[in-house]
Amino acid sequence: MPHVECLKCRECKSEYPIEPLNACEFCFGPLEVEYDYTSIKKSVSRRNIESGPPTMWRYHDFLPVDKETSVDISTGFTPLIHAKNLGDALGLDKLYIKNDSVNPTYSFKDRPVSITTTKALEFKFEVLACVSTGNLMGSVAAHGAKAGMKTMVFYPASLEQGKILGAAVYGPTMVAIDGNYDQANRFCSELADTHRWAFVNINMRPFYAEGSKTLGYEVAEQLGWKAPSHCVVPGASGELHTKIWKGLQEFQDVGLIAKSRTKMHLAQAEGCSPIVTAFEQGNDHVLPVKPDTIAKSLAIGNPAAGPYSLQVLKETGGIGMAAKENTIIDGIRLLAETEGIFTETAGGVVISSLKNLVKQGEIKKDEVTVAYITGNGLKTMEAMGDFVDPVETTPDYETFQTALATHQA
Amino acid sequence: MTSKRVRFTFPQGLIKEPVIYRLGHDFPVITNIRRADIRDDVGWVILELEGEEPAINEGLAWVSTTGVRVDPIGGDIIEG
Numbered sequence: 001m002p003h004v005e006c007l008k009c010r011e012c013k014s015e016y017p018i019e020p021l022n023a024c025e026f027c028f029g030p031l032e033v034e035y036d037y038t039s040i041k042k043s044v045s046r047r048n049i050e051s052g053p054p055t056m057w058r059y060h061d062f063l064p065v066d067k068e069t070s071v072d073i074s075t076g077f078t079p080l081i082h083a084k085n086l087g088d089a090l091g092l093d094k095l096y097i098k099n100d101s102v103n104p105t106y107s108f109k110d111r112p113v114s115i116t117t118t119k120a121l122e123f124k125f126e127v128l129a130c131v132s133t134g135n136l137m138g139s140v141a142a143h144g145a146k147a148g149m150k151t152m153v154f155y156p157a158s159l160e161q162g163k164i165l166g167a168a169v170y171g172p173t174m175v176a177i178d179g180n181y182d183q184a185n186r187f188c189s190e191l192a193d194t195h196r197w198a199f200v201n202i203n204m205r206p207f208y209a210e211g212s213k214t215l216g217y218e219v220a221e222q223l224g225w226k227a228p229s230h231c232v233v234p235g236a237s238g239e240l241h242t243k244i245w246k247g248l249q250e251f252q253d254v255g256l257i258a259k260s261r262t263k264m265h266l267a268q269a270e271g272c273s274p275i276v277t278a279f280e281q282g283n284d285h286v287l288p289v290k291p292d293t294i295a296k297s298l299a300i301g302n303p304a305a306g307p308y309s310l311q312v313l314k315e316t317g318g319i320g321m322a323a324k325e326n327t328i329i330d331g332i333r334l335l336a337e338t339e340g341i342f343t344e345t346a347g348g349v350v351i352s353s354l355k356n357l358v359k360q361g362e363i364k365k366d367e368v369t370v371a372y373i374t375g376n377g378l379k380t381m382e383a384m385g386d387f388v389d390p391v392e393t394t395p396d397y398e399t400f401q402t403a404l405a406t407h408q409a
Numbered sequence: 410m411t412s413k414r415v416r417f418t419f420p421q422g423l424i425k426e427p428v429i430y431r432l433g434h435d436f437p438v439i440t441n442i443r444r445a446d447i448r449d450d451v452g453w454v455i456l457e458l459e460g461e462e463p464a465i466n467e468g469l470a471w472v473s474t475t476g477v478r479v480d481p482i483g484g485d486i487i488e489g
Contacts, residue, residue: 011444027444028414028455028482109488134489156487181487189481202486236489285451288418288478297489304484346489 007031022205041254056214071117075110080222085338106376107135112211117143120198127197131188141170216247227260229367238309264318267353269295279320295345323352342377418478436468
């Protein structure tokens with residue numbers, strides 16, 4: 001990590017050495033990795049990135065870890081698809097889908113977890129841990145297995161069996177917490193204080209968050225070294241939104257892409273939209289809410305990066321959009337039926353919000369727009385409900401013809 | 410002695426209430442404010458509490474009963 005300088009407080013700007021710290025000792029503000037961009041500028045070029053591996057590690061100069069020790073399960077460099085059919089349906093000529101649901105554990109979480117696991121080994125942690133209700137637990141379990149680390153996965157005891165199995169198969173210690181959401185949240189925060197474990201989004205948070213920047217780099221490279229006019233990003237903690245923007249800014253700062261005016265839109269589900277509510281009310285406070293949404297992967301009522309996500313909205317002219325709960329499944333089906341991509345509920349929130357942004361005139365027909373699809377639909381099958389209406393027939397041609405005609409009438 | 414870092418979020422109706430004073434007065438807990446933002450309609454305070462663990466827990470349970478929301482300083486850590 002030749003280009004990393006220090007950790008810096010996002011609030012009071014105090015500096016700290018590179019250690020497993022997540023909060024400033026003075027003001028308790030969150031810490032962020034600080035780089036020497038002059039040094040990065042001297043060592044990166046479009047050509048050397050293009051000759052790198054077809055994974056997120058082609059951008060190692062911008063990451064806070066050594067690539068030689070990377071814990072990599074082939075994450076990243078996922079497809080950027082020109083979504084012509086969906087674009088036609090929405091009235092957009094240059095709509096692209098960044099399909100991050102095809103990562104090794106089927107979500108974008110593999111990006112931050114790959115960085116964190118690598119860093120955890122550098123810090124000589126023996127235990128990798130997380131508390132999760134879905135995508136994160138699978139990714140942590142997979143990377144822990146690859147790294148040969150002891151892995152602890154905490155989850156609410158009421159979690160669906162399919163999600164538990166999706167992490168348990170990698171062989172971590174699974175810990176079911178019998179308590180409500182707030183109790184589980186508090187318990188794991190305290191565990192992170194008292195155990196020397198690498199809790200990926202607690203004491204390792206500054207490094208964890210950096211992995212999401214690669215979603216900005218990849219889109220710029222895949223668009224022919226240009227930033228898009230619009231990004232539509234799902235919002236949970238708000239960190240993905242801020243880090244994609246950070247990635248685009250870093251590429252501009254070191255001269256890999258021209259200065260751009262990308263509008264960074266944020267999509268939340270109506271049942272858990274604390275950042276969008278603050279945006280709509282013109283506040284810079286993000287008031288915590290109790291989540292009540294089918295988009296479980298976005299159900300963070302007290303978002304750690306909420307104020308910074310609000311800043312990105314203001315700075316870029318982006319819009320905070322809350323998708324109505326009853327349009328989330330419609331969004332999933334629209335993407336599936338037009339582009340053949342089955343996304344989870346967070347993707348439904350993105351497509352539904354994108355539709356509203358176009359309807360409100362925020363995105364114009366000929367503007368390059370990227371919608372981020374961050375998780376696979378097979379993970380949230382239970383949310384789809386019973387919408388299948390098959391043609392029912394016995395195995396003979398005449399009955400089939402009659403049943404088909406009736407069904408299509 | 411132990412310490413805990415917490416965030417209190419005050420709804421509009423409680424902004425003028427001396428909740429932090431009473432926490433330090435009624436429970437054997439030292440309160441140390443590190444960052445805060447109080448407006449007409451809402452406010453939050455990030456602070457460190459020092460004391461014996463049972464006293465801190467009892468104090469925080471009392472704060473919750475007043476209607477002030479208590480959270481860890483890093484926000485929600487349970488991710489989907």
